[in-house]
Amino acid sequence: MFNGSHHFAPELGHIVIGDNGVLCNCGKIGCFETFASATALIREGKKAVMKNSDSLILKLAGGEIESITAKNVIDAARQFDETAMLIFNDYVKYLAIGIVNIINILDPEVVIIGGGVANAGEFLLKPLKEEVSKNILFKDLPYADIRKAELGNDAGIIGAAIL
Numbered sequence: 330m331f332n333g334s335h336h337f338a339p340e341l342g343h344i345v346i347g348d349n350g351v352l353c354n355c356g357k358i359g360c361f362e363t364f365a366s367a368t369a370l371i372r373e374g375k376k377a378v379m380k381n382s383d384s385l386i387l388k389l390a391g392g393e394i395e396s397i398t399a400k401n402v403i404d405a406a407r408q409f410d411e412t413a414m415l416i417f418n419d420y421v422k423y424l425a426i427g428i429v430n431i432i433n434i435l436d437p438e439v440v441i442i443g444g445g446v447a448n449a450g451e452f453l454l455k456p457l458k459e460e461v462s463k464n465i466l467f468k469d470l471p472y473a474d475i476r477k478a479e480l481g482n483d484a485g486i487i488g489a490a491i492l
Contacts, residue, residue, distance in 0.1 A: 342366070346426050361430075364423035367399035367446050373416045374402040385410035403449045421453070425460035432473050433466050443478035450477060 342362035343355050351372070353360035363369060374397045378387040385405035390396040405413030428440055446453065458475050465472050478484050 344430055361427040365420060365427055370399035370402045370420055371397055377412045377416055381412045384412035386413050399446055407452055421456045421460055425457055428461050429464045437473045440473045440475045441478045443484050447477045
């Protein structure tokens with residue numbers, strides 16, 4: 330396990346991948362997790378339904394903007410809701426950018442996608458793998474396999490127990 334010379338690595342969610350104007354919990358703007366996290370899907374879903382209240386996202390949230398979840402956005406995208414598909418496609422694009430950076434820097438054997446968003450399964454993994462493939466630096470060489478976490482939301486707890 331890589332901890333870095335000062336024992337606080339890796340903080341991969343705080344790689345800056347753009348300037349989306351969103352302040353991260355760490356105090357920076359443009360961190361990976363402000364683009365590609367469940368929080369990002371929720372934030373973008375709320376913004377989108379304020380412009381398009383006919384979106385299935387809002388219906389799946391029971392008509393309450395504050396009740397919107399990442400699952401609502403993904404489920405609406407699965408049903409080809411145009412607003413949700415735009416949000417989801419952007420999410421996949423930015424998730425791929427972060428993963429490509431991680432692969433280029435660390436060359437891992439596997440990249441594991443966890444958290445609640447990973448429950449989207451192949452709906453997420455298929456376009457994500459395609460986007461990573463298009464943007465990977467060394468296209469003729471093997472690179473990390475991208476998989477859904479097998480332990481789900483318990484992975485962090487299990488990892489801590491193992492440590």
